[in-house]
Amino acid sequence: MAAFYGQKLLLRLQACQLAHLRRAFLASAPEDCKQVLGRNEPRKKRGKEKNLKQQRGSLDLDSSWEKRLSSVVTPLCGLPYEEQLKVKYEKLKSILQTVTARLKELGADHLETTQMPDGICCPLKPLIPSPIVNGYRNKSTFSVNHGPDGNPKTVGLYVGTGKGRNIVCVRANHLLNIPQGHFQVAQCYEELLHQSPLDPCLLFHTGGHWRELIVRTNRKGDTMAVVTFHPQHLNPEELSLQKELVKDFFAHGPGTVCGLSSLYFQESVMTRCSHKQSPYQLLSGEPHIFEELLGLKFRISPDSFFQINTAGAEVLYQAIGEMSRADKSTVLLDVCCGTGAIGLSLADRVSRVIGIEVADQAVEDARWNAAFNGISNCEFHSGKAEVVLPQLLMSWPETQPLTAVVNPSRAGLHYRVVRAIRNCEAIRRLVYVSCKPEGEAVRNFLEFCCPPDSGKKLTGDAFALLLAVPVDLFPHTPHCELVLLLAR
Structure with missing residues (x-):
């Protein structure tokens, strides 16, 4: 040959x-x-x-197909960046209006819509822009x-x-x-x-x-x-x-x-x-390749999850840290943790971090990242969150409060993950990070905030939506990260 x-x-x-x-x-x-x-x-x-x-x-041919590809991958690229942010903000406001209306239909409590403009049940902060607008993908x-x-x-x-x-x-x-x-x-x-x-x-x-x-x-x-x-x-x-x-x-x-x-x-x-x-x-x-983020060094393997906009990820993780209100009495549960970036960036504020991730290589990277950065209060579990989390929370004492951060894929959280968090009374504060809030994440929001439902085995007290903070990690596209704070 x-x-x-x-x-x-x-x-x-x-x-x-x-x-x-x-x-x-x-x-x-x-x-x-x-x-x-x-x-x-x-x-x-x-x-x-x-x-x-x-x-x-072939210039016309190439130009026509380039425009078609741009309209699919970066449909907002023809707008000034400030206008892109406005478009995304209005989209997020519409999504939260839908969530609020659905929660009303379900009879959810703690919906202070009369005090909120635009018919949403929590404040929606202005969209935080990406520090880098072009060529940001890693x-x-x-x-x-x-x-x-x-x-x-x-x-x-x-x-x-x-x-x-x-x-x-x-x-x-x-x-x-x-x-x-x-x-x-x-x-x-x-x-x-x-x-x-x-x-x-x-x-x-x-x-x-x-x-x-x-x-x-x-x-x-x-x-x-x-x-x-x-x-x-x-x-x-x-x-x-x-x-x-x-x-x-x-x-x-x-x-x-x-x-x-x-x-x-x-x-x-x-x-x-x-x-x-x-x-x-x-x-x-x-x-491996290595990346520095918020003063920490991260090891990245071929299939490890790492936010595609590194500079934007720093802004996102800072927002998550502020919303979690984590302190030395906090045990932080980091679900869908990838290479451990969120948990490790907050490790110095909390007493302990527990990460869960399905990709074995990402878990190996997270453990290496913790050791390399001299962080000793983090542990990372490999496996599907819907298998690992219920077992972990089953024996968790109610007297030891937990703060949970979940950062799922576009498919949202598995129902067993939602049920495990909802029914664990020790979890009083939840930060939900969604890259596609208009998709399956809406189902998750309703399951966390609806009244107790024994038929669906959602027996724990309902969470209430307190705050929504959008962070733009994907300029020129319709997408952004939406960080929601839920508490009970």
Whole structure:
């Protein structure tokens, strides 16, 4: 098996295949895609524009798809940042109005809506802006699929959906929220794919190997890249060869311009694989990158959760600390703790921190972070929160008060987690951090604040919403973090 095709031969093969791929792509593309590509316009109009398109080459094509991708990934990028904050604030106010109305229907107590403007049951503070507006992401995930020109080895982000069968992969080097260093790694990965005789894995059942690319960076400029690869039926020797080719490309070939500090390879046979399901294999460099946040140093592994906006995360954690009102009498329960950033940043204020996280690697990082920073009053438990937390709280004495901080994914908290917190009378104060408050988090808010319901096994006293503080970690997008203080 040849390591790589010769560059000139590859270019000739690509040139021969391009027209065929483009025709095949357009044949299956939906009408809106064809219109953008100019294939469904009146013949007279196409004739008038022919000369102009010849002059501009592919610029119109690229520009149209760039705009479409921007409208999907960064739909607010056309607004001044102050206007973006206003749009998000109004959205959050509407969400809290909905929560308040639902709680009224459920007969919840402590709803002081008559004293609150806009019909919400707690004060909503002004949105705290992100310290960095552009290029703030420290993690990006790039996909591989057909580009606008039909090339199946295009590395970028998706426009369209699998359900609609109209996915197009568009290069993302124009997006304002992704740093240039991430684009550079993505472009080099695409060059690697073009040099490889192996096909990309677009659909698992149709074969192919090359899959997505993950890029992580820190504020010092260290860069970690994770290449995801479907092994299909390759034998161990063939797999080893591919790993060597990836390593050589980034260590000695065109990929050296990326200056990677860590290069990983993961053999993945499903959409998402954890380290436990399919270990990340270090090809070169250091096993981790490190980040400093609020005076602490954090170790980050390939699949560890770490807020994607580091400067914004510092603002977020400071707001959480103020809302928790933690002091030396506080035992802090940090649910969905990731690498331990929230608990560790508050450790010097409290008597003890108990963290729970499902990702094994993140728990290892959290324990390392505590030890490295000389923090001895933190413990971290590995496992699903819906399994670990009920067992932990079952024997917790009511006389020892707990303050809980929960920072779940967009899916919100599992019902058993809500039930365990609600029914533990020792938890008098709860800080809920939501990156998608309009989604499943609303269900969580209602479950925490509704009257006791024996049918749902929510027997503990209801929490009351006291304060809402939004923090913008995602400029140019509709999203932000909403921090809610609940107490009873």
